[in-house]
Amino acid sequence: MASKIQSVKGTREFYPEQMFLRNFIYEKVRAASQAFGYQEWDAPFIETIDLYAAKSGEELVKKQSFTFQDRGGDFVTLRPELTPSLARMIAAKQGELNFPVRWWSFGPFWRYEQPQKGRSREFFQWNIDMLGVNSPEADAELIAVAATFLRSVGLNPERAAIYVNNRRLMDSEFDALGIVPEKRLDVSNLVDRRSKMEPSKWESYALELGLTQVQVDGLKEVLGNFNLWKKSDELTRLFAALEALGVKDYVKFDPNIMRGLLYYTGTVFEAFETSGSLKRAILGGGRYDNLLSDVGGQPLSGVGFAMGDVVAGIILQENGLVPEFVPTSASVLVTVFDESMWLKSFEMAAQLRREGLDAMVFPEPAKLQKQFKFADKMKLKIVLTIGPDEVANDQVAIKNLVSGQQVVVERGAVVNTIKEMLNA
RNA sequence: GUGCCUGUAGCUCAACGGCAGAGCGCUACACUGUGGCUGUAGAUGUUGAGGGUUCGAAACCCUUCAGGCACCCCA
Numbered sequence A: 001m002a003s004k005i006q007s008v009k010g011t012r013e014f015y016p017e018q019m020f021l022r023n024f025i026y027e028k029v030r031a032a033s034q035a036f037g038y039q040e041w042d043a044p045f046i047e048t049i050d051l052y053a054a055k056s057g058e059e060l061v062k063k064q065s066f067t068f069q070d071r072g073g074d075f076v077t078l079r080p081e082l083t084p085s086l087a088r089m090i091a092a093k094q095g096e097l098n099f100p101v102r103w104w105s106f107g108p109f110w111r112y113e114q115p116q117k118g119r120s121r122e123f124f125q126w127n128i129d130m131l132g133v134n135s136p137e138a139d140a141e142l143i144a145v146a147a148t149f150l151r152s153v154g155l156n157p158e159r160a161a162i163y164v165n166n167r168r169l170m171d172s173e174f175d176a177l178g179i180v181p182e183k184r185l186d187v188s189n190l191v192d193r194r195s196k197m198e199p200s201k202w203e204s205y206a207l208e209l210g211l212t213q214v215q216v217d218g219l220k221e222v223l224g225n226f227n228l229w230k231k232s233d234e235l236t237r238l239f240a241a242l243e244a245l246g247v248k249d250y251v252k253f254d255p256n257i258m259r260g261l262l263y264y265t266g267t268v269f270e271a272f273e274t275s276g277s278l279k280r281a282i283l284g285g286g287r288y289d290n291l292l293s294d295v296g297g298q299p300l301s302g303v304g305f306a307m308g309d310v311v312a313g314i315i316l317q318e319n320g321l322v323p324e325f326v327p328t329s330a331s332v333l334v335t336v337f338d339e340s341m342w343l344k345s346f347e348m349a350a351q352l353r354r355e356g357l358d359a360m361v362f363p364e365p366a367k368l369q370k371q372f373k374f375a376d377k378m379k380l381k382i383v384l385t386i387g388p389d390e391v392a393n394d395q396v397a398i399k400n401l402v403s404g405q406q407v408v409v410e411r412g413a414v415v416n417t418i419k420e421m422l423n424a
Numbered sequence B: 001g002u003g004c005c006u007g008u009a010g011c012u013c014a015a016c017g018g019c020a021g022a023g024c025g026c027u028a029c030a031c032u033g034u035g036g037c038u039g040u041a042g043a044u045g046u047u048g049a050g051g052g053u054u055c056g057a058a059a060c061c062c063u064u065c066a067g068g069c070a071c072c073c074c075a
Helices: A016-035 A048-056 A059-061 A085-094 A135-152 A167-178 A183-198 A199-208 A212-223 A233-244 A309-318 A340-352 A368-377 A388-392 A411-423
Strands: A047-048 A066-069 A075-078 A099-112 A123-129 A158-164 A251-253 A264-273 A284-289 A302-308 A332-333 A357-360 A382-385 A395-400 A406-410
Touching: A016 A099, A016 A123, A016 A135, A016 A309, A047 A048, A048 A059, A048 A075, A059 A368, A085 A123, A123 A135, A123 A309, A123 A340, A123 A395, A135 A233, A135 A264, A135 A302, A158 A167, A158 A233, A158 A302, A167 A212, A167 A233, A167 A264, A183 A199, A183 A212, A199 A212, A199 A395, A233 A251, A233 A264, A264 A302, A332 A340, A332 A368, A340 A357, A340 A388, A340 A411, A368 A382, A382 A411, A388 A395, A395 A411, A406 A411
Parallel strands: A158 A251, A332 A357, A332 A382
Antiparallel strands: A047 A075, A066 A075, A099 A123, A123 A302, A158 A264, A264 A284, A284 A302, A382 A395, A395 A406
């Protein structure tokens, strides 16, 4: 129902079940990052708008950022991306960092966009970068990190693929077609749109942009040539490294992968789910040069990628790859028989916790039926009952909700009995 | 920022301009010391919000909010 005060459009509310999914993604992200030795880091969530004005696209800064004046009159921006902050932080300690720097981060970002499937105004993003090495082998490592993540969540190569291209290769192909550098942005845009448009419409659009028919035909030939990578030394080395890293089954060359022109200068890549119910990339990245030129650092090359939690989460759910939701860490519920037994139950629960068992006590002496029902819905495995009969004999009734069996044991044997049931 | 579609019970959805309903879930009881399964009974509600047309609006019109699809963009 509509509440009086709604959440801000495009923001996310994480009920425990959604939080479980977010944490699942976070854990897999961390595992993949750490498997390659990357260090976790983070940057401020709010930055001055100037940080983005320098390097980010105009669209991003002017139209799609959450920017407002703080109480002192300065313009601040909720971070729409992490790379500018990375550049500043690297530049600030460029002389003392131990290169190559391998850093990863997972945190919130905001972009003022039209919310729709796979896209919200508030999202979490995994960023991972290697800085200070410029080689196809370093590019291969980042692609291997991405592949490791995909594999770890169960998206095997039949379900997901990483498509790779190279900016320098495409530039030389564009040169060969006589496409002048000033037209590159348009042509890059054109390539991005090809999969979304009817072939005939795409072609007339290309002609509208000022390409000649010969150039359009040449472009189509380039974009249809999946052996083009053999002309690129960088890609040849990249694929050799990917094979050695054991992830080549995930990777395909695709000359249609361009990505926005903002940072990328060499290898670029994007991962998609192959069934394609969502046409959005799961993750994307590539090699960039001159990362630090606008924040006062020495030239530095890097490679990295980013993955949003929204698309990744949808794809995991649609593929049935999210583990069953576990509502609580507790495996034991201690019921409260009646008011006179209340503190006995508290003492029992405290003892369980001292012995390393997560335990809940029902917060009031309700009917046992209600307490058991609560335990069942919360997927608790064990329910303890301490009633007058048990107290009289210094015993505790232990019911295993999975098997339905109940046993009554001496108080001193409770912890071991529970542990046996949980390990069975 | 643009275009199209949608909004009804907690959830999924019905209802020709004429009494707002079903399934699931929920509550109670069968079962006053025990969940699931079953049976019986019961309660669902500002039809997203605001205004208009009409004897009469969930339905038609306008505004607005939210969601979806596409454009734009994807840093």
